[in-house]
Amino acid sequence: MIDVKNLHKSFGSEEILKGIDTQFYKGKTNLIIGQSGAGKTVFLKCLLGLFTPTEGTIEYNGSAFSGLDVKEQRELRQKMGMVFQGGALFDSMTIEENVMFPLEMFTKQKKTEMMDRVQEVLDRVNLKNVNHKFPSEISGGMQKRVAIARAIVNKPKYLFCDEPNSGLDPKTAILIDNLIQEITQEYDITTVINTHDMNSVLEIGENIVYLKNGNLAWTGSKDDIYKTDDKSLIDFVYSSDLFRKVREVQLKGL
């Protein structure tokens, strides 16, 4: 579990996050939603320890990042997996080398052990016959799968995904969403996903945090979203006709 307390983040005089209190739960897909520019990536990078909060604390299973010494911080980092928006695969390495990278850097496993684990996670994300290809030689959806495989290869306790299905076709996007949710449950990890994709919200939104103008504007689950009467959330979620109709049907059914 991750506990965020009074999180502020400013760049110069510009305050991006203005005091956020929230929790992200273990074994669940936690979503941070909000418009482009709302500060979702900044929030995620604070959770990852890439940005130092201007004020406030973030606790991982009860221990605050800022309270740890450098060595402990590094150990905590190694329990985090991150899927970046563009995948952030290393161009000069093959798929296999990309996925093996965290193992090579941080474990003392033998090459054969590492290879077994790499094959295991590549199988888990349903990637076949790409081991020796380079990132530029596979599709965007496959790159996302590799990024997920690399993020989970070292058995993380926390998984962060920045817009994991941006730039993917709707069908592939849902597959990736479902994959992340399955992995979250199987490995019982705390997963935090940034998204502005309403399909994802209504598909895998177990715990949703809605950011608006740097503030936490709403929290709840996908079922709560159908029932909410929060005006700005309704505007944001049901921005298309189709979603408005879905909401009507859902409300009638309840």
Added chain:
Amino acid sequence: MKYLHDIGEYFIMLKKVFGRMTKTSVLRGLIFKEVDDLIISSLGIVVFISFFIGGVVTIQTALNLNNPLIPKSLIAFTARQSIILEFSPTFISIIMAGKVGSNITSSIGTMRVMEQIDALEVMGINSANYLIFPKIIAMLLYPFVIAISMFMGIIGAYMAGVLGGFVAGEQFLNGLQNDFISFHLVYAFIKTFIFALILATIPSYHGYYMKGGALEVGQASTTAFVWTSVVLIIANYVLTQLLLS
């Protein structure tokens, strides 16, 4: 103010480069790769340029020394001095600022904009050490490149001078050995060593701290080239003042 900030940031980066080290076995592979990318792949162009510029320097010297009282061996002497003191260490380094420098800035800059540097940091890797340290170590071989440049420059000078009929082979070889001051070589290689560090670190700085997207990677490479050249020229002046006068 902006420059002060940049200079400060440059030194912070250097401190980070020599901070926590990447696993040795991984680092070794990275260094070999950089030697290949930065040193080996530059040899062709260095040999080519040095050979022809060596020749041109000789022809121009020969054409200017048409007073019969001046011995022809002076042609070789002058060519040797220009090549060893200035042409190979400085001129080749400016060219390398374009070749090696833009390679460094664009490769690190691309990793920055594609969030690959963030990916390294998230994994708890010291990205500055992982990316920049191997380049600095590889560039320690740069003096060999310059030695090859000097050698090829002098071969070019010999070919142009002797085969072009400006000076007899024996006179050329005599001139080449005239008044040889070994400290000049020391001076040239001290320069080269400092230039290698400049060539490795300034382009790295411009890539490492760049912001934006693919377009900015190109701009950063250009800016890096300009600044690397400016610093090379200033360092050249200062070192010459310190070492030779």
